[in-house]
Amino acid sequence: MSEAALEGYVRINREKGRFMVDKRAFYDQALFERERAYIFDRCWLYVAHESEVALPGSFLTRQVGSYSILFNKDRDGGIHAYHNLCTHRGVLLSTEKCGRGNTFSCPYHGWVFDAKGKLLDQGARSGYPPGFNEDGTYNLHPVPRLEQYGGFYFMNMNPRAVSLEKYLAGAKEWIDLIIDQNERGLEVTPGEQEFRVNFNWKSITENQIDSYHGPSLHSTYFQYAAKRAGDTPQQQAAAYAGGGFAFGNGHGGFELGIKVGKPVADWIPAFGEETRPLIETKKAEILAKWGEERGTRMTTRTRNLLIFPNTILNDVLSLSIRTSYPESATSSRSNIWSLVPVGEDPLVRKVRLQNHLTFVGPGGFAHPDDYEMFDRRAIADHQSPPFLHDYSKGMYPGYAEDFMVNVGDQSDEAQHRAWWTQWDRMLRGEETMEG
Amino acid sequence: MPELSLKDSVENFLFLEADLLDGWKLTEWEALLTDDAQYLIPPIGVQDGATLSAAETMFVIMDDRAQLAARLERLKSSKGFCEVPRSNLRRLVSNVRVLGKEGEELRVAANFCVFRIRRAEIVQYIGQYRYQLVAHGAAYKIRSKRVILDIDVLRGQGSISIIL
Ligand code: FES
Numbered sequence: 263m264s265e266a267a268l269e270g271y272v273r274i275n276r277e278k279g280r281f282m283v284d285k286r287a288f289y290d291q292a293l294f295e296r297e298r299a300y301i302f303d304r305c306w307l308y309v310a311h312e313s314e315v316a317l318p319g320s321f322l323t324r325q326v327g328s329y330s331i332l333f334n335k336d337r338d339g340g341i342h343a344y345h346n347l348c349t350h351r352g353v354l355l356s357t358e359k360c361g362r363g364n365t366f367s368c369p370y371h372g373w374v375f376d377a378k379g380k381l382l383d384q385g386a387r388s389g390y391p392p393g394f395n396e397d398g399t400y401n402l403h404p405v406p407r408l409e410q411y412g413g414f415y416f417m418n419m420n421p422r423a424v425s426l427e428k429y430l431a432g433a434k435e436w437i438d439l440i441i442d443q444n445e446r447g448l449e450v451t452p453g454e455q456e457f458r459v460n461f462n463w464k465s466i467t468e469n470q471i472d473s474y475h476g477p478s479l480h481s482t483y484f485q486y487a488a489k490r491a492g493d494t495p496q497q498q499a500a501a502y503a504g505g506g507f508a509f510g511n512g513h514g515g516f517e518l519g520i521k522v523g524k525p526v527a528d529w530i531p532a533f534g535e536e537t538r539p540l541i542e543t544k545k546a547e548i549l550a551k552w553g554e555e556r557g558t559r560m561t562t563r564t565r566n567l568l569i570f571p572n573t574i575l576n577d578v579l580s581l582s583i584r585t586s587y588p589e590s591a592t593s594s595r596s597n598i599w600s601l602v603p604v605g606e607d608p609l610v611r612k613v614r615l616q617n618h619l620t621f622v623g624p625g626g627f628a629h630p631d632d633y634e635m636f637d638r639r640a641i642a643d644h645q646s647p648p649f650l651h652d653y654s655k656g657m658y659p660g661y662a663e664d665f666m667v668n669v670g671d672q673s674d675e676a677q678h679r680a681w682w683t684q685w686d687r688m689l690r691g692e693e694t695m696e697g
Numbered sequence: 698m699p700e701l702s703l704k705d706s707v708e709n710f711l712f713l714e715a716d717l718l719d720g721w722k723l724t725e726w727e728a729l730l731t732d733d734a735q736y737l738i739p740p741i742g743v744q745d746g747a748t749l750s751a752a753e754t755m756f757v758i759m760d761d762r763a764q765l766a767a768r769l770e771r772l773k774s775s776k777g778f779c780e781v782p783r784s785n786l787r788r789l790v791s792n793v794r795v796l797g798k799e800g801e802e803l804r805v806a807a808n809f810c811v812f813r814i815r816r817a818e819i820v821q822y823i824g825q826y827r828y829q830l831v832a833h834g835a836a837y838k839i840r841s842k843r844v845i846l847d848i849d850v851l852r853g854q855g856s857i858s859i860i861l
């Protein structure tokens with residue numbers, strides 16, 4: 263892709279207070295490769311949560327971006343991420359989604375590797391000189407960087423990338439708000455949701471920090487939510503107020519006061535009387551430990567956080583983490599995992615999972631409507647003249663603020679502008695996230 | 698006329714149900730449910746979808762009667778945008794078997810393929826139903842419907858926007 267062709271996806275006019283994105287960003291064929299090399303191979307990408315390899319000798323395989331990754335814990339508790347690839351002739355090493363085992367063997371010629379990636383055996387008695395693998399060339403290939411924050415493991419294909427901690431910048435505050443809700447830590451529940459769709463990954467991703475569309479597109483969900491919470495529509499509308507935030511490096515999100523029930527510590531009638539004392543005790547504990555202000559944010563306010571480019575943490579009616587990756591310029595793959603507090607009471611666990619499913623995922627009351635909109639956009643992309651998508655809400659003529667670190671009304675588009683600014687800078691190579 | 702065998706009467710009931718769902722007759726379908734009915738779709742890509750508990754595992758759908766009522770209301774409204782306009786649906790139900798009988802409750806399995814036709818695209822949901830049916834007059838009511846999908850990834854819009 264020529265440098266000149268990269269100009270003009272994002273069009274900013276501060277004087278008029280306009281922030282616009284060319285619709286081609288959602289389907290240009292050449293962007294697929296460019297995004298892979300300049301964004302996905304340079305950013306920290308979510309791999310897995312530590313709880314998914316809790317026991318020594320456990321492993322999982324997962325596609326992260328365009329790579330198949332083998333993520334595991336060795337006998338000594340070391341956690342690794344390797345390319346899921348036999349170093350002999352490049353056959354996919356493990357075809358299991360997850361499992362236990364201290365060695366990985368490739369059925370083709372019988373090469374065997376241990377959990378620390380070391381080649382143990384080539385399945386042949388002859389033909390290799392002693393010291394054939396002295397320099398470790400034939401050990402499993404680890405991903406260049408693997409780091410974690412609060413139990414969330416991320417990988418980076420760029421050896422020179424900034425540390426994960428530095429990369430996360432202001433987003434850490436919101437991750438902490440989630441982690442600190444649960445003294446005993448979080449774990450991923452069984453039951454991963456995965457789906458493939460025929461539209462660009464950015465449609466899914468930017469939607470996750472879009473609070474603006476809620477009252478319009480999801481009115482059927484909000485009616486049901488008000489009923490579950492015992493709220494009148496007026497009470498519900500009043501509680502919608504919140505803020506939209508950009509945290510630096512393209513990360514952003516929004517926070518709301520709307521009452522949808524948080525199984526951790528915000529009880530609603532739909533959770534049933536039997537869970538009420540459990541949830542209210544937890545709420546009191548959190549408030550006592552973290553103080554009125556932070557405690558209230560943790561227990562009763564909801565937030566959607568997007569870690570650039572594509573990791574989403576939903577701390578709303580449940581906790582979940584999701585990613586969306588391009589499979590081509592016009593198709594994507596998305597995964598959702600549900601996070602739960604370790605040691606949660608089974609009654610609360612049940613209402614948590616049910617609450618999650620009122621809104622989230624392929625069978626939720628909201629997701630299918632969002633995806634219908636992405637589908638309609640994909641159709642319109644091919645049936646419209648040159649066109650710019652608008653992201654100007656909350657931006658006014660003569661706008662002088664820094665897009666990357668910004669605050670706005672919850673339904674404004676400040677967080678979108680930060681995300682697109684980072685996307686544009688990285689795509690053009692102006693920002694590399696090294697250092 | 699000879700009396701219907703148990704299998705025939707169950708099959709007739711499931712074919713009627715299929716017809717109602719394909720025809721978007723959601724009110725009539727709802728009338729087939731008991732007051733404590735549940736509608737479950739276990740996660741996709743697992744081997745034990747028939748036995749998994751929705752209280753411990755993240756399902757795709759775990760509706761109790763109240764949530765199912767809300768789902769139907771949503772689908773009937775003009776604001777259930779995922780099905781505006783409504784997709785064409787056609788389902789094939791076969792291999793109907795009565796697995797067991799406890800008191801007045803029958804456990805039934807049936808294979809299905811549901812086609813959702815929308816905007817020149819056909820999405821197929823393939824799998825097996827597991828029902829708990831209770832006798833009701835000459836027919837039955839549905840106490841539980843578990844939809845075990847064999848497809849290992851959701852394609853198309855990545856949603857299940859219809860009643861399977
Ligand atoms: S390709 Fe794996 S052992 Fe040869």
Ligand SMILES: [Fe+2]
Nearest residue numbers: 475480628632
């Ligand atoms: Fe939405």
